[in-house]
Amino acid sequence: MAWDLAEELRDCLMAAAPYGGPIALLKNNWRKEKSPGSRPVLEIYSAAGLPLASIVWKSGQVVQLGWTASEDLLCIQEDGSVLIYNLFCEFKRHFSMGNEVLQNHVLEARVFHTEYGTGVAILTGAHRFSLATNIDDLKLRRMHDMPSLQKPPSCWAVLFQDRVTVILLATGQELYLLDNTSCNAMTPPGLSPQAGAYLQMAVSFNYRYVALYTDTGYIWMGTATFKEKLGEFSCDIRAPPREMVWCARPRSKQRAVVVAWDRRLMVAGNTEECIQFVLDEDSYLVPELDGVRIFSRTSHEFLHEIPEASQEIFRIASMAPGALLLEAQKQYEKESQKADEYLREIKDKEQLSEAVQQCIEAAGYEHEPETQKSLLRAASFGKCFLDRFSPESFVRMCQDLRVLNAIRDYQIGIPLTFAQYKQLTIEVLLDRLVLRRLYPLAIKICEYLRLSEIQGVSRILAHWACYKVQQKDKSDEEVAQAINQKLGDTPGISYSEIAGRAYECGRTELAIKLLEYEPRSGEQVPLLLKMKRSKLALSKAIESGDTDLVYTVVLHLKNELNRGNFFMTLQNQPVALSLYRQFCKHQERETLKDLYNQDDNHQELGNFHVHTSYASEKRIEGRVAALQNAVDEYYKAKNEFAAKATEDQIKLLRIQHRLQEDLDKPYLDCSLHDTISHLILDGKHKRAEQLYREFKIPDKRFWWLKISSLAECGDWEEMEKFSKSKKSPIGYLPFVEICVKYHNRHEAKKYAARVVPEQKVKAFILVGDLDQAADAAIEHKSESEMSLVLAKCSPAIDATVVEKLNRARAQILKK
Amino acid sequence: MASPGRRDAPEPPDFAVLKRLARDQLVYLLEQLPGRKDLFIDADLMSPLDRIANVSLLKQHEVDKLYKVENKPVVSTSDQLCFLVRPRIRNVKYVADVVHADKAAGRSRKYKIIFSPQKFYVCEMVLEEEGIYGDVTCDEWSFYLLPLDDDLISMELPEFFRDYFLEGDHRWINTVARALQLLSSLYGPFAKTYGIGRCAKMAYELWRELEEEVEGDSQARRPEIGHIFFVDRDMDYVTALCSQVVYEGLVDDTFRIKCGSVDFGPDITSGDRSIKLLLNAQDKVFAEIRNEHFTNVFGFLSQKARNLQAQYDRRRGMDIKQMKNFVSQELKGLKQEHRLLSLHIGACESIMKKKTKQDFQELIKTEHSLLEGFDIRESASFIEEHIDRQVSPIESLRLMCLLSITENGLIPKDYRSLKTQYLQSYGPEHLLTFHNLKRIGLLTEQSPGETFTAVESKVSRLVTDRAAGKLTDAFNSLARKSNFRGISKKLGLIPRVDGEYNLKMPRDMAYVFSGAYVPLSCKIIEQVLERRSWLGLEEVVRLLNGNEFAVTDPAVEDNPTWESQRVILVVFLGGCTFSEISALRFLGKEKVAETVPDCPLARGEAKDPALPPSD
Incomplete structure (x- = not known):
């Protein structure tokens, strides 16, 4: 170990993370005197013992240290509060385990990992258990009380069964399973009658097995459900062991526990014999997926069951195909013909591919690069003699080993085994490298494994940048530039995320600078809003062309600013303004009015009132009042035309209202034209005349209007009277047309005669009097008119007319 | 119609995929x-x-x-x-x-x-x-996209026009961008992109951004659509304001084509129920007359009727075996054709009844003189009479807008009197309609003496006011100067007529308006495609207030020999008319170059930009 510890480990509070994780030490924790020189010190080391960080501990008494699945350090204090630090002793956050724990204090605590995340279980001074299954989503659970518990249990552990965390505890010879609602006594099947009181228990890494150690030196091993016994072992050591952990490889038949005393280590399985080691110094056990890490002041070792592939190859005098292949390859290198013999032997048994497979697999279990190489070399040698052997497993193994060797380097200090590495996955490994700020190595690995940029390199770069913005000693400009230089336009990089981090560190200016690099304006907006740069956010949102974003900002502004400021901001952004208007039109019409008011937009205000008078006001007084408002606004807007028109409308409305009451017919909301025409239809000629004068309707219109209305109600008499009242301003052709339209030829003829000469032909044709039409045409000596009449004639009936016309035409032609 | 050197329009891509995709997703959502x-x-x-x-x-x-x-x-x-x-x-x-x-x-x-x-x-x-x-x-x-026909897809978003052009609401642009993304994922990539208009530009840019976000799997596919062309509706309101005279346009004007199908009432079906008829290339009769000028349609239909009769007549003198053949194979098709034929003849009659009236003739005449810029006073008084007589609220508005846009605004006297007349005829709530029309620049007042410098000083005053928002408004009002005359002259939109325009054998796209006017939007498309850039059109672009763009995708090989390179997708932002579609179809056939599947986004609304008074 690279560390140079002055203290004995036994004087420290310790925690080592699984998967080759870091080790945390809290020194001087137990000293009661509070002299300033001997404050507790929290130190964190890599698994190789390289110091990562240290701080002087200033908080309360720590009872237990533990690591989360994401390699954060949990410091559980006596009062039940839990402080979370990262790898570099930087404080992240804290949480409390509840009032009950606060009152009774923490007696013991355990940190455990399940598929739900990292949990904390606490035994309080009142001998009650509290636990939280996931510290990231804190839900405290108090376990069922144990009334019989007068003193602390001799040992306890957290079990995870059927997605529920329960507590297994032992007092004396009793064993209990504790959950939320109940407490059940358990009896391990096949427990020896002489077992005695339980001293220690161990739960396997995957929560499937439990081992119990009793004061008679008896070890019971079985499933965690206590349905099945896996084995037992008796030793003659009566002293309580300091630690006991499982040592098993996934999918292996062999199961064993490692028991540690101060100077002795024992590996016991379901056999008569056990393996014992003597320990020279204090050693501590770290359970791993596939074995046990044992570290002390001077060393850090890994104890595991030799995997089958390695056994087969390296067993003395092994004749397994892998062993033969390895030998063959060695002979081949020595240029000995024995190589061929070995090879032949494997091939005869048709075990070559198995041999290659074995060599590849075994290489994965080796930690020494030389051994790895020789095994791989053998595999590659054997591969040559195989026709169809997919090279994939070989290539993968080479790659994986290269990565593993790199991270096992003591400088890096992550001693992962192959099995752990596969369980952890490359993504998590990269995360851990990033956590240790080993960015270059992480990037190298990504590149080497050809991970996609978004998953690999750019993710790491982004993390780097997020770390970079925390460096307070550099100026905003410098940091922003450094980041942009390195990141450039790498796909998958989110500048807004980095800027978000910068903002969290209180560097708003830097955040804004970084946001400038963000190509998608949509991403800039939320952060800008968070930083209270709403106006900038608004212009960015508009730039993005995404109206949804604009609405987001507008609504945000609406809540943030006072009304006046809000409107002012909008006035400067026409796009946002028109969007907000659209919204108001449907949702808050009154706001719309305020908006126009603010802007002194009298024209729109006028329009607004007009709209109100049509859409929302029902009573006549209300409508008139709304229109009157509109008139005022139109005058203010210097739109006299609109004002006049609206005034007229008020007048008309009043008249219509009166008419409606007098005549009991719907007049409201008719146009002036329609009102008059209705009046004429009803025979109220007087009133019609009145309106005509009052609204200064042009004569032409009135004549048109009157004759068509009269024709519609068939009042031919009145029409004739009217036609004679004075000279028609529209001529008399319209009279003819309108009569014909209502199929009154007789009346039409009356007017046809009065039509001006130029239109006579047309009029007569309309009436159907072709004879007269022909006469008129001939009179005019107009050829085109004559043809017009001719076209209307049918030779059979109008023979005389045709003849007349033809004659006239001939005459004209003659001239 | 075969003449030497003329190639047929290339096959448009298979748009039916869009339908299948939509259906599958709907089923998934329901499940x-x-x-x-x-x-x-x-x-x-x-x-x-x-x-x-x-x-x-x-x-x-x-x-x-x-x-x-x-x-x-x-x-x-x-x-x-x-x-x-x-x-x-x-x-x-x-x-x-x-x-x-x-x-x-x-x-x-x-x-x-x-x-x-x-x-x-x-x-x-x-x-x-x-x-x-x-x-x-x-x-x-x-x-996003509904294929209406072999060469026509639509987003069916009627509110697009109102939301974007009137309210300045940009939310649908994103939708357009996504629709384009869908198209390019199915048929793309497109070798070249052209466009004109602010909305076109925004939609294009958003689309590019979307594409970049998912960039990565740009496998070299062979594009099925060569070029794509974006046009904002506000580049050319004139075309949308003119009465349509090709058959499909007339059917739309008269009966309203909705989502590619039309409801024919009992007067046309000569039955007692109305019939819903799908109008697309599958309808053999319709396919032949849809793009024809209306004057040709009747002749064609009667010819068709005679042919049909002749085919029926072949029955006589058949022996039993032939008869069996005839019944099993041809009769059904003939019957079907017969049914369609009678429907279209019915529709024609109905249109004739309405359109051969004097009113319509005079309406067309007025439109033509407005387009050419003659007899403005006479047209104005025609419009006034049109309003006074309450002929049709929509048509009156259309004429007023056409007058305004061709004349760069109405003179103040007309502006007031026409509006007054209109309000008296159709109710004062149309005050809001006029306001809306003014805002999108369809119906404006000529401001005497407002020269360019005046506008400029107004702008600079606004700048000092630091009201940046109003600045864009000012620019917009600048943009709303329609400059129709100038553009019309530059592009030769009014064909010089030597004698009668032959509507049976049209020589240019003007036939869709009886030879009086080439639709501006289509003319721009034709010109740009001919030049393969905006070069030489600078003056027109300036008059249209710019925002043109042309982008070549370097990743796509521009191989003119590929059939697909001749396929062009025209995207009308804000809708298009059937006349324009007909004109583009004509362009596709005539110019030995390309066919034009349109994408009338939000079609229909543009046909009558008369906006309802309230919401």
Whole structure:
């Protein structure tokens, strides 16, 4: 170990993370005197013992240290509060385990990992258990009380069964399973009658097995459900062991526990014999997926069951195909013909591919690069003699080993085994490298494994940048530039995320600078809003062309600013303004009015009132009042035309209202034209005349209007009277047309005669009097008119007319 | 019509994929709400939905009853309600009312809103304000484009025009960008992109951004569409304001084509029910006359009728075997054709009745003189009489706008008197209509003496006012100078007529307006495509107030020999008319170059930019 510890480990509070994780030490924790020189010190080391960080501990008494699945350090204090630090002793956050724990204090605590995340279980001074299954989503659970518990249990552990965390505890010879609602006594099947009181228990890494150690030196091993016994072992050591952990490889038949005393280590399985080691110094056990890490002041070792592939190859005098292949390859290198013999032997048994497979697999279990190489070399040698052997497993193994060797380097200090590495996955490994700020190595690995940029390199770069913005000693400009230089336009990089981090560190200016690099304006907006740069956010949102974003900002502004400021901001952004208007039109019409008011937009205000008078006001007084408002606004807007028109409308409305009451017919909301025409239809000629004068309707219109209305109600008499009242301003052709339209030829003829000469032909044709039409045409000596009449004639009936016309035409032609 | 050297228009890509995609997604969305449910459909989505999925398909996916979203109390008894709506506040409030009513009655149901084509943040905002955010689940049906025909796709967003051009609301631009993304993922990439107009530019830029976000899988596909051309509707209001005289346009003007189909009433079908007829290239009769000038249509139809009769007549003198053949193979087709023919003849008659009236003749005459700039006074008084006689509110407005836009605004006297007359005829609420028309620059007043410098000083004053928002308004009002005369002269939009224009064998796109006017929008497209850039059109662009762009995608090989390179997608932002479609189809055939599948985004509205008085 690279560390140079002055203290004995036994004087420290310790925690080592699984998967080759870091080790945390809290020194001087137990000293009661509070002299300033001997404050507790929290130190964190890599698994190789390289110091990562240290701080002087200033908080309360720590009872237990533990690591989360994401390699954060949990410091559980006596009062039940839990402080979370990262790898570099930087404080992240804290949480409390509840009032009950606060009152009774923490007696013991355990940190455990399940598929739900990292949990904390606490035994309080009142001998009650509290636990939280996931510290990231804190839900405290108090376990069922144990009334019989007068003193602390001799040992306890957290079990995870059927997605529920329960507590297994032992007092004396009793064993209990504790959950939320109940407490059940358990009896391990096949427990020896002489077992005695339980001293220690161990739960396997995957929560499937439990081992119990009793004061008679008896070890019971079985499933965690206590349905099945896996084995037992008796030793003659009566002293309580300091630690006991499982040592098993996934999918292996062999199961064993490692028991540690101060100077002795024992590996016991379901056999008569056990393996014992003597320990020279204090050693501590770290359970791993596939074995046990044992570290002390001077060393850090890994104890595991030799995997089958390695056994087969390296067993003395092994004749397994892998062993033969390895030998063959060695002979081949020595240029000995024995190589061929070995090879032949494997091939005869048709075990070559198995041999290659074995060599590849075994290489994965080796930690020494030389051994790895020789095994791989053998595999590659054997591969040559195989026709169809997919090279994939070989290539993968080479790659994986290269990565593993790199991270096992003591400088890096992550001693992962192959099995752990596969369980952890490359993504998590990269995360851990990033956590240790080993960015270059992480990037190298990504590149080497050809991970996609978004998953690999750019993710790491982004993390780097997020770390970079925390460096307070550099100026905003410098940091922003450094980041942009390195990141450039790498796909998958989110500048807004980095800027978000910068903002969290209180560097708003830097955040804004970084946001400038963000190509998608949509991403800039939320952060800008968070930083209270709403106006900038608004212009960015508009730039993005995404109206949804604009609405987001507008609504945000609406809540943030006072009304006046809000409107002012909008006035400067026409796009946002028109969007907000659209919204108001449907949702808050009154706001719309305020908006126009603010802007002194009298024209729109006028329009607004007009709209109100049509859409929302029902009573006549209300409508008139709304229109009157509109008139005022139109005058203010210097739109006299609109004002006049609206005034007229008020007048008309009043008249219509009166008419409606007098005549009991719907007049409201008719146009002036329609009102008059209705009046004429009803025979109220007087009133019609009145309106005509009052609204200064042009004569032409009135004549048109009157004759068509009269024709519609068939009042031919009145029409004739009217036609004679004075000279028609529209001529008399319209009279003819309108009569014909209502199929009154007789009346039409009356007017046809009065039509001006130029239109006579047309009029007569309309009436159907072709004879007269022909006469008129001939009179005019107009050829085109004559043809017009001719076209209307049918030779059979109008023979005389045709003849007349033809004659006239001939005459004209003659001239 | 075959003449040497003329190639047929290239095949447009298969747009039916769009339909299949939309249908599959709809089914998926319906399945997301398992069990029986009632479906409430936005009135606007009824017709498009009809083209995508029929009732039996909906029933297959456990839709129980169908309702229209309208302001009536909900009578449904189902426990699950599904709303298929456009993302509008109005619709969300409707849902909110339903939920509130249920709550008051102590009913609990499941609600799901499917927004098409996308969900807007405002909708969620309103849900939140109404306090029902948690009660309702939302989804998006990304049904952006509906193929109306072999060469025609539409977004069916009638409010696009109003929202963007009048209210300055940009939210649909994003939708357009997404629609383009969809198109380019299916048929792209496009070798060259042209465009003119502010909205065009924004839509293009947003689209590019979207593409960049998903960049990565740019496998070298062979593009099915060569070029894409964006046109803002406000570049050319004139064309949209003219009365249409090609058959399809007339059918639209008279009966209103909705979502590619038209309802013929009993007077046309000569039955007692009205018939819904799908108008597209599948209709053999229609396909041949749709792009023809109306004067040719009748002749064609009668010729067709004679041919049909002749085919029927072949029955005589057939032996039994031939007869059997005839009945089994040809008769059905003939019958079908017969039915279509009689429908179109009926439609023609109805149009004739309306359009050969003197009114219509004079209307056309007025339009033509306005386009050419002759007899302005006479036209103005015609318009006044038109209003006085209450001929048609829409047509009167159209004429007024046409007068305004061709003359760069009405003279103050006309402006006042025409408006007064109009208000007297159709009610004072149209005050708001006029205001809206003024805002989009369709109906304005000539301001005497307002020269360019005057505008400039106004602008600089505004700058000192530091009211940047108003600045853009000022520029907009500057843009609204229509400059129609100048553009018309530069581009030769009014063809010089030597003798009668031959409408049977048209020589240019002017035929869609009886040879009196080449649609401006189509002319620009033609010119730019001919030059393959905006070069040489600087003056026109300036008069149109710029915002033109032309971008070449270097990743796409521009190989002119490829058939697909001749396919051009024209995107009208704010809608287009059938006359323009006909003109572009003509362009596609005549110019030995390219065919033009249009994408009339939000078609229809542009046809009558007469905006309703209120919301």
